[in-house]
Amino acid sequence: MKESQNKFKCLNCGWISSEDINEEQPEHCPNCLAGIHTENEEGYECGGILEAVGIWVKTDDEWMIIQRCSLCGEMHLTPVRKRDSVVKLLSIASKPMSSPPFPIDRLEELTRIMGGRGNIK
Numbered sequence: 001m002k003e004s005q006n007k008f009k010c011l012n013c014g015w016i017s018s019e020d021i022n023e024e025q026p027e028h029c030p031n032c033l034a035g036i037h038t039e040n041e042e043g044y045e046c047g048g049i050l051e052a053v054g055i056w057v058k059t060d061d062e063w064m065i066i067q068r069c070s071l072c073g074e075m076h077l078t079p080v081r082k083r084d085s086v087v088k089l090l091s092i093a094s095k096p097m098s099s100p101p102f103p104i105d106r107l108e109e110l111t112r113i114m115g116g117r118g119n120i121k
């Protein structure tokens, strides 16, 4: 069996494309949305994993994936593609809501401290 050169294998999650990707190598993995940091600011090859850390809704029909390099910490933007995993996209987009940076069970107390009527009695 002839191994295709056009198959994409993700170095982060090991995902392999089931069909040839005839366009240029995808800049990020459709399964985990991670990519490889090929160049840093000085133009050197970094080789770190660009982990998807957030979603930026630029316009209604253009979403960007915010990636952060695990090696050098550089932030990177990559446009969302049609083949990208919707489940993964939504899980990244909803992360701040499922684990907010403040304690949600203390909301009543916080509201009271701020002078609001936080009492539920």
Ligand SMILES: [Zn+2]
Binding pocket: 010, 011, 012, 013, 014, 015, 029, 030, 031, 032, 033, 034
């Ligand atoms: Zn992947």
Ligand SMILES: [Zn+2]
Binding pocket: 037, 040, 046, 047, 048, 069, 070, 071, 072, 073, 074
């Ligand atoms: Zn890097």
